[in-house]
Amino acid sequence: MVFEWWIVREAVGRLANPPEVQGTMVLVIASVGLLINLMIMRWLHGSHDLNTRAAYWHVLGDALGSVAAMVSGLVILLTGWMPIDPILSFFVAAVLVWGGWCTPYSCLETAQCQACSFSTYRGRSYGGLATNT
Numbered sequence: 001m002v003f004e005w006w007i008v009r010e011a012v013g014r015l016a017n018p019p020e021v022q023g024t025m026v027l028v029i030a031s032v033g034l035l036i037n038l039m040i041m042r043w044l045h046g047s048h049d050l051n052t053r054a055a056y057w058h059v060l061g062d063a064l065g066s067v068a069a070m071v072s073g074l075v076i077l078l079t080g081w082m083p084i085d086p087i088l089s090f091f092v093a094a095v096l097v098w099g100g101w102c103t104p105y106s107c108l109e110t111a112q113c114q115a116c117s118f119s120t121y122r123g124r125s126y127g128g129l130a131t132n133t
Contacts, residue, residue: 004093011089018082026073034066061096068092 037059044056068088075084 004096007089007093007096011086011093014086014089015083018086021072021076021082021085023073023075023077026069027077030066030069030073034063034070037063037066061092064095065092 040059041056041063044052044059047053047056068091069085072085072088075081
């Protein structure tokens with residue numbers, strides 16, 4: 001959550017005083033970043049272990065940042081409107097916070113399911129749960 005807070009803090013500063021952004025350079029670099037992120041996401045997709053899902057969310061956040069930067073670069077090229085960059089940064093930060101919240105929740109859910117299946121290992125009761133003995 002520290003990284004997301006940093007994105008928001010920087011976005012507030014850029015919204016108050018929008019810097020000059022080179023739209024073409026932003027568009028080119030973001031396009032390359034998106035291509036790399038999509039390749040990594042394809043490689044990570046389909047695995048169900050928690051570490052891979054967390055890595056997938058991380059790369060998805062990076063890909064979203066690349067898309068936001070591409071949109072920002074395009075809007076700046078077409079209109080010259082600089083506030084689009086920090087506005088889209090708020091959106092990216094919100095999605096990253098959501099993904100950051102879902103991963104630990106999923107971890108707790110996975111741990112609970114594993115504890116439940118262990119508690120009835122081989123038809124015996126562990127932890128006071130009823131079994132078929």
